[in-house]
Amino acid sequence: xxxxxxxxxxxxxxxxxxxxxxxxxxxxxxxxxxxxxxxxxxxxxxxxxxxxxxxxxxxxxxxxxxxxxxxxxxxxxxxxxxxxxxxxxxxxxxxxxxxxxxxxxxxxxxxxxxxxxxxxxxxxxxxxxxxxxxxxxxxxxxxxxxxxxxxxxxxxxxxxxxxxxxxxxxxxxxxxxxxxxxxxxxxxxxxxxxxxxxxxxxxxxxxxxxxxxxxxxxxxxxxxxxxxxxxxxxxxxxxxxxxxxxxxxxxxxxxxxxxxxxxxxxxxxxxxxxxxxxxxxxxxxxxxxxxxxxxxxxxxxxxxxxxxxxxxxxxxxxxxxxxxxxxxxxxxxxxxxxxxxxxxxxxxxxxxxxxxxxxxxxxxxxxxxxxxxxxxxxxxxxxxxxxxxxxxxxxxxxxxxxxxxxxxxxxxxxxxxxxxxxxxxxxxxxxxxxxxxxxxxxxxxxxxxxxxxxxxxxxxxxxxxxxxxxxxxxxxxxxxxxxxxxxxxxxxxxxxxxxxxxxxxxxxxxxxxxxxxxxxxxxxxxxxxxxxxxxxxxxxxxxxxxxxxxxxxxxxxxxxxxxxxxx
Amino acid sequence: xxxxxxxxxxxxxxxxxxxxxxxxxxxxxxxxxxxxxxxxxxxxxxxxxxxxxxxxxxxxxxxxxxxxxxxxxxxxxxxxxxxxxxxxxxxxxxxxxxxxxxxxxxxxxxxxxxxxxxxxxxxxxxxxxxxxxxxxxxxxxxxxxxxxxxxxxxxxxxxxxxxxxxxxxxxxxxxxxxxxxxxxxxxxxxxxxxxxxxxxxxxxxxxxxxxxxxxxxxxxxxxxxxxxxxxxxxxxxxxxxxxxxxxxxxxxxxxxxxxxxxxxxxxxxxxxxxxxxxxxxxxxxxxxxxxxxxxxxxxxxxxxxxxxxxxxxxxxxxxxxxxxxxxxxxxxxxxx
Numbered sequence: 001x002x003x004x005x006x007x008x009x010x011x012x013x014x015x016x017x018x019x020x021x022x023x024x025x026x027x028x029x030x031x032x033x034x035x036x037x038x039x040x041x042x043x044x045x046x047x048x049x050x051x052x053x054x055x056x057x058x059x060x061x062x063x064x065x066x067x068x069x070x071x072x073x074x075x076x077x078x079x080x081x082x083x084x085x086x087x088x089x090x091x092x093x094x095x096x097x098x099x100x101x102x103x104x105x106x107x108x109x110x111x112x113x114x115x116x117x118x119x120x121x122x123x124x125x126x127x128x129x130x131x132x133x134x135x136x137x138x139x140x141x142x143x144x145x146x147x148x149x150x151x152x153x154x155x156x157x158x159x160x161x162x163x164x165x166x167x168x169x170x171x172x173x174x175x176x177x178x179x180x181x182x183x184x185x186x187x188x189x190x191x192x193x194x195x196x197x198x199x200x201x202x203x204x205x206x207x208x209x210x211x212x213x214x215x216x217x218x219x220x221x222x223x224x225x226x227x228x229x230x231x232x233x234x235x236x237x238x239x240x241x242x243x244x245x246x247x248x249x250x251x252x253x254x255x256x257x258x259x260x261x262x263x264x265x266x267x268x269x270x271x272x273x274x275x276x277x278x279x280x281x282x283x284x285x286x287x288x289x290x291x292x293x294x295x296x297x298x299x300x301x302x303x304x305x306x307x308x309x310x311x312x313x314x315x316x317x318x319x320x321x322x323x324x325x326x327x328x329x330x331x332x333x334x335x336x337x338x339x340x341x342x343x344x345x346x347x348x349x350x351x352x353x354x355x356x357x358x359x360x361x362x363x364x365x366x367x368x369x370x371x372x373x374x375x376x377x378x379x380x381x382x383x384x385x386x387x388x389x390x391x392x393x394x395x396x397x398x399x400x401x402x403x404x405x406x407x408x409x410x411x412x413x414x415x416x417x418x419x420x421x422x423x424x425x426x427x428x429x430x431x432x433x434x435x436x437x438x439x440x441x442x443x444x445x446x447x448x449x450x451x452x453x454x455x456x457x458x459x460x461x462x463x464x465x466x467x468x469x470x471x472x473x474x475x476x477x478x479x480x481x482x483x484x485x486x487x488x489x490x491x492x493x494x495x496x497x498x499x500x501x502x503x504x505x506x507x508x509x510x511x512x513x514x515x516x517x518x519x520x521x522x523x524x525x526x527x528x529x530x531x532x533x534x535x536x537x538x539x540x541x542x543x544x545x546x547x548x549x550x551x552x553x554x555x556x557x558x559x560x561x562x563x564x565x566x567x
Numbered sequence: 568x569x570x571x572x573x574x575x576x577x578x579x580x581x582x583x584x585x586x587x588x589x590x591x592x593x594x595x596x597x598x599x600x601x602x603x604x605x606x607x608x609x610x611x612x613x614x615x616x617x618x619x620x621x622x623x624x625x626x627x628x629x630x631x632x633x634x635x636x637x638x639x640x641x642x643x644x645x646x647x648x649x650x651x652x653x654x655x656x657x658x659x660x661x662x663x664x665x666x667x668x669x670x671x672x673x674x675x676x677x678x679x680x681x682x683x684x685x686x687x688x689x690x691x692x693x694x695x696x697x698x699x700x701x702x703x704x705x706x707x708x709x710x711x712x713x714x715x716x717x718x719x720x721x722x723x724x725x726x727x728x729x730x731x732x733x734x735x736x737x738x739x740x741x742x743x744x745x746x747x748x749x750x751x752x753x754x755x756x757x758x759x760x761x762x763x764x765x766x767x768x769x770x771x772x773x774x775x776x777x778x779x780x781x782x783x784x785x786x787x788x789x790x791x792x793x794x795x796x797x798x799x800x801x802x803x804x805x806x807x808x809x810x811x812x813x814x815x816x817x818x819x820x821x822x823x824x825x826x827x828x829x830x831x832x833x834x835x836x837x838x839x840x841x842x843x844x845x846x847x848x849x850x851x852x853x854x855x856x857x858x859x860x861x862x863x864x865x866x867x868x869x870x871x872x873x874x875x876x877x878x879x880x881x882x883x884x885x886x887x888x889x890x891x892x893x894x895x896x897x898x899x900x901x902x903x
Contacts, residue, residue, distance in 0.1 A: 241719070246718075248714070248715055248718060250703070250706070250707050252706035252707065269711055269714060269715075271711070300903050301903050304899065307828070307899065307901070308824075308828045309826075309827075310827055311824065311829040311898075312829065312895060315829075316762060317760070317762075317829075317897070318726075318727040318762070318773060318832050318896075318897070319725055319829055319830040319831065319832035319900060320824055321825060322826065378780065378880070381756070382757065382759045382879060382881045384779075386780070386784035388786075388787060389779065392761070393761035393787075400758050400759055400761070403895065
């Protein structure tokens with residue numbers, strides 16, 4: 001039993017010659033099809049170079065443009081010639097000049113000899129494939145494509161749209177169930193012969209001539225009619241990128257290819273001399289019967305597609321700049337924004353760090369400078385604390401900060417005294433959770449010792465700013481997790497709120513609060529607020545803090561309730 | 568895109584080309600070896616001035632990358648650099664003493680040469696202190712990148728400028744002729760770059776890095792642009808608009824993805840901060856031939872007497888391109 005090879009060549013003739021010699025050297029007859037676009041000089045030189053090989057034939061030439069019928073016509077032509085001239089051939093392998101045998105060809109032959117009735121051709125119905133480009137799967141078989149996709153894309157697209165709009169559909173010949181798959185196959189003599197001598201071949205050819213990318217569907221469909229046993233996979237390792245372009249193998253893929261144990265791989269870079277010198281590898285009698293296993297290769301290239309199409313969440317860089325309305329978050333990791341709590345608890349930052357283990361920054365957007373967790377001038381990633389530099393692009397300041405420290409959870413304080421430009425970004429960010437105790441800005445004013453009449457204007461300004469922020473947070477566009485409470489609500493049950501915040505930030509690692517943070521002495525606050533009201537400024541964001549509900553300085557520690565979380 | 572804008576940009580491009588033709592007359596060929604250029608060769612274009620000390624490593628580096636031919640313009644050098652470049656077998660050298668500023672900081676001269684020699688070639692346009700790094704550059708020559716870009720139907724390739732600096736004051740390094748500058752200046756800022764989109768020309772405008780944080784923190788708008796498109800499959804009608812930051816036709820500027828994916832990109836390692844920096848700053852501040860009358864150089868001169876220490880505890884030490892890719896400064900994108 002013997003293996004015959006059809007080789008399609010259109011460029012890099014020196015490499016193609018090398019490949020022909022590999023196949024011929026292993027005793028496989030080769031029929032070569034050269035693209036009719038190749039100039040006569042180059043063709044003649046190529047024929048001359050292979051003149052010493054007795055079992056090499058050249059067939060009539062067709063124009064092989066990508067995605068056109070020419071490629072099928074070429075393989076038909078070559079296949080007919082191969083079957084005629086070499087009656088001993090039992091399996092026919094379709095290869096190109098850029099297909100490199102990885103394992104000894106003798107191993108491929110014994111592999112096929114052990115499976116004399118099996119056709120190796122990837123063949124799936126249109127409903128089950130996900131790799132189609134341009135969203136055309138079923139429609140490849142029912143529309144017409146008179147314009148070249150590569151050169152006249154706009155016309156191509158317009159014509160497809162037009163046909164879809166008027167509901168045009170071609171009739172698929174009777175008995176044909178469209179299948180698609182890799183164009184690199186290995187068929188048995190019987191199947192190929194049956195396809196080429198099918199009494200209906202004329203009908204099929206006329207039909208497939210007008211199908212888009214027929215080389216991915218002609219044999220794949222017709223093999224289903226004639227084959228006794230189809231193994232739906234290709235023996236040729238070929239990976240495609242997200243646009244359907246073949247990935248190219250380079251010298252540094254040598255190990256990857258060795259481990260894959262595939263018989264043949266494509267496409268090989270023309271100058272990848274290491275690959276061309278290494279393969280086909282000399283036989284290893286122990287692993288002769290090993291099945292191809294392209295798992296690692298698949299993973300590497302799947303990662304590439306993933307990177308190209310989805311990228312790394314939260315990264316802004318020179319070649320990834322997602323437009324604002326196409327993303328739900330600018331951050332690489334969840335983060336928390338806390339407003340008002342540090343006004344109530346003077347030592348809040350260090351207390352929260354201790355409780356959660358998160359990175360707790362001060363007011364990152366303070367007017368004077370960015371207060372990083374360690375109060376340094378330059379923070380992780382070499383981010384400067386300079387307020388002007390920060391405000392020049394406040395959004396990217398935040399995304400950089402989180403990207404650089406995405407291994408940790410970040411929290412920062414925010415408030416009406418800070419630069420406010422970032423507020424829409426925060427409100428729309430699904431990675432943000434925002435906690436606001438409204439009206440807490442009144443506490444520093446109260447503690448400043450200045451009289452209500454002195455701070456009246458300042459209080460009104462802060463309230464106006466905070467109110468604007470709250471309106472943003474309450475808008476239907478806000479997507480962050482947001483919890484707003486008034487100062488009055490908060491001081492009624494501060495521990496419960498703090499525990500929720502800690503649980504939210506630290507998750508299951510959150511500790512039950514052992515030691516409550518020290519609260520400022522708010523004993524005179526209700527009177528102070530009343531005095532503000534008397535001055536004509538109405539602090540409505542604080543809620544109703546009356547003398548009666550004046551909070552205890554030291555909140556009572558509640559035991560963490562034992563709850564089975566529904567999260 | 569409105570037809571009017573498109574028409575206006577078309578004219579802008581044409582005017583740039585005409586301007587380049589006019590400025591091209593200022594160039595005098597010193598050695599012209601362009602007949603050695605083979606159809607598939609990767610070319611490098613560069614303008615330099617008094618760079619004798621840097622040229623040996625520059626040629627070494629790019630020859631190892633696989634550049635086939637160097638097209639160099641010497642803008643009035645007074646040192647031995649010109650002779651050195653002239654004697655290299657793969658260099659074509661032109662000389663001009665015309666003012667740098669009036670030739671759009673050398674871009675006019677380069678556009679002229681590119682139009683004449685680069686048509687149909689992959690062309691890399693860099694300064695003598697910029698060193699191109701791309702994914703797999705340690706295992707795949709630049710020809711592999713060019714072939715892959717061709718196979719992917721891509722015409723241009725972006726590479727952000729990454730300022731490299733030593734640990735300690737810049738003046739305390741000693742750079743000797745032929746040295747690898749990244750033996751000493753091997754630190755960089757890993758994550759403080761910010762960008763916005765140029766609505767007209769579609770390119771990203773990237774700023775940040777050590778220069779923004781040390782020199783331009785209080786006037787960030789003036790911080791130098793770091794976005795670059797140095798590697799282009801050149802066609803005659805193309806033109807760089809401002810240094811290699813952006814191009815016309817503007818489709819070439821779309822070297823980034825806007826749907827969330829990552830396109831393949833590289834880095835230009837910038838060996839600016841060596842002990843040669845101080846003298847260069849004083850000279851260029853006085854000469855005022857650079858962008859906006861050398862404004863950038865005046866800022867350096869004002870700040871820290873041109874001997875800055877840019878290092879901080881969060882600086883990263885350069886290892887290789889994989890490190891830059893992990894940090895998110897460049898990307899393998901779809902290339903595997």
